[in-house]
Ligand SMILES: *[C@@H]1O[C@H](CO)[C@@H](O)[C@H](O)[C@H]1NC(C)=O
């Protein structure tokens with residue numbers, strides 16, 4: 001009986017952990033470098049002619065808009081001529097954005113809205129000062145949290161032990 005409650009408790013902890021860590025992907029950028037803000041959606045295929053993607057910073061500033069018929073909002077001057085998406089990747093569900101010449105003021109929470117499927121991905125850009133002498137180095141370090149996988153393993157291990165102990 002106690003074992004069962006422990007199991008339920010672990011399950012709740014696990015679900016909580018998966019949902020909170022999947023929410024935001026963190027990307028590190030240095031001033032003058034470029035970063036790729038990942039936005040991947042592969043659950044369904046979206047036809048290129050139906051594709052609309054809005055990129056925003058802190059929910060308000062227009063970073064980039066891809067609208068299939070070309071009628072998107074212009075980006076905020078802060079992002080003019082520094083962004084691009086990768087049309088050759090759309091068919092694979094990759095709607096990532098490249099941002100060049102990163103500055104400290106670019107730091108914040110980016111959202112990628114994929115309109116046809118009503119999905120929003122969040123990416124936190126942490127912009128830091130490049131070390132002196134290396135200002136124009138291309139820096140693409142990005143770290144994607146892999147918490148869910150390791151916590152799933154842990155959960156399965158605990159579940160297995162529980163079954164062995166109580167059988
Ligand atoms: C962006 O590029 C256009 C065309 O080359 C240019 O006229 C404009 O001044 C540029 N804007 C910025 C902010 O660099």
Ligand SMILES: *[C@@H]1O[C@H](CO)[C@@H](O)[C@H](O)[C@H]1NC(C)=O
Pocket residue numbers: 036040086089094095096
């Ligand atoms: C998405 O496309 C960008 C640009 O080509 C690439 O750098 C990135 O690795 C791609 N991501 C995935 C998950 O394929």
Ligand SMILES: *[C@@H]1O[C@H](CO)[C@@H](O)[C@H](O)[C@H]1NC(C)=O
Pocket residue numbers: 032101102103
């Ligand atoms: C990069 O941005 C800085 C301001 O943040 C600007 O002074 C510099 O001219 C830009 N460099 C390029 C290559 O656009």
Ligand SMILES: *[C@@H]1O[C@H](CO)[C@@H](O)[C@H](O)[C@H]1NC(C)=O
Pocket residue numbers: 057058061105107108109
């Ligand atoms: C976005 O939000 C971050 C964190 O709150 C803040 O540091 C940054 O100045 C904001 N950027 C803009 C352009 O509003």
